Amino acid sequence: MRISVIGAGSWGSTMAKVLADSGHDVMLWVREPDLLELLREERRSYFVKSLHLPSNVALTGKLNEALEYADVIFNAVPVQYISTVFGERNLANKSIVNLSKGLEMSTHRRPSQIFESFGAKTVSTLSGPSYAEEVAREIPTSVVVAAKDIEFARFVRDLYNVKYFRVYSNDDLIGVEIAGGIKNVIAIAAGIIDGLGGWNNSKAALITRATVEMARLGVALGGKPETVAGLAGVGDLIVTCTGVYSRNRKVGEELAKKRKIDEILSSMKMVAEGVATCRAIYHLSRKLNIELPIVEQVYAVLYEEKEPKKAIEELMTRKKKDER
Ligand SMILES: NC(=O)C1=CN([C@@H]2O[C@H](COP(=O)(O)OP(=O)(O)OC[C@H]3O[C@@H](n4cnc5c(N)ncnc54)[C@H](OP(=O)(O)O)[C@@H]3O)[C@@H](O)[C@H]2O)C=CC1
C-alpha cells in the first residue's frame, strides 16, 4: 500500500524505513532543501547515523506531492509545528497516524485534536518506548497505536509487518496522547536528577509518582487510568528517564548545570518536545484545577528560573499524604 510520512527528522525517517520494510511504498516529505539533497545522495539520515533508507522510500520536498501520494498519512512533524505545516491543506479524505508527542503550547490541544480540526477523516496516535536510534538498528521494540475507533487502530497496527517492531492497538486515544506528552516533561526532571548526581532512589520515585500525574490529567480529560500502566505510559517513562538517547532528559542534565533553557535549546539540533509541552500542561492543569506537582516544578525550573535543587526540596517537603 502507499503511505506518506511527513517530516524527516529522526522519527519520521525511521518510521519510513519500518513501513518500507513492512512492504509498503513510502513517500517521505523533507522540509529542509539541504537535508533533502543529503538524503537523496546518501540515503542515510542526518539525525540517526545508523539509518539507511530502503529503495522503496521515495523522497520529496513538496508537501502537496506527499499528501496526494497516499490516503494514509503518518505525521512526524513536532507538535508545535503541526498547525503551520498542515493548516492550509485539505485532509478530508486522509487517515492520519500521528507520531509526535506533546500538546500544542498556545491551545493545549493534543495532536489528534489538531488534525481533527483540519477535517482529517480518521486520526490515531502511535506512541511508546521507541528511540529512533534503536529502531533504526532493528532492535526489538514494542509500541501502541490508539484511535477512538478501535478498528482504525487495528488497521494501523496491521500495517506493520516486521519482526523488530511490534504494535499493539488501543482505543484510548486521549490517555495515550496525554501519557506521551507528560513523559517528555518527566524526562526533563529525570535529566535534572542525573545532572545533580544520578540518584537512583530519586529517579525511581520520580517515575512512580509521574504515573499518578499521568492518570490524574488523562482521566480528567476522558482517558482511561489503565493506559498509564501500558507502553505509552510506564513503558515510555522507563525508556526516556533511564535511557541514553532522550533529548528531553539531556535538557534536564544541562539545566542541572545551571545553563539557561534558551541557550540549551539553541545548542541542540533536535527537538525536545517536553519544554513547550510543559507550559501547555501546566496551564491546562491550572485551568482544570488539577494538581501536578512534578510538572509544576519542571515548569518553575524552565520558565521561572527556579534552582533545580530548590524544586526537588519543595517536592520532598509537600504536605504529607496517603500514597493514592
Ligand atoms: N526521535 C525519537 O526517537 C522519537 C521521537 N518521537 C517524536 O517524534 C516527533 C518528531 O521528533 P524527531 O523526529 O525526533 O525530531 P528531530 O529532533 O530528529 O528533528 C527535528 C524535526 O523537527 C522539524 N522541524 C524543525 N523546525 C520545524 C519547523 N519550523 N516546521 C516544521 N518542522 C520543523 C525538522 O524538520 P527539518 O529537518 O526539515 O528542519 C525535523 O523533522 C517528536 O514529537 C518526538 O517527540 C517519538 C518517538 C521516538
Ligand SMILES: O=C(CO)COP(=O)(O)O
Ligand atoms: O519519545 C522518545 C522515545 O520513546 C524519545 O524521547 P526524546 O524526545 O526525549 O528523545
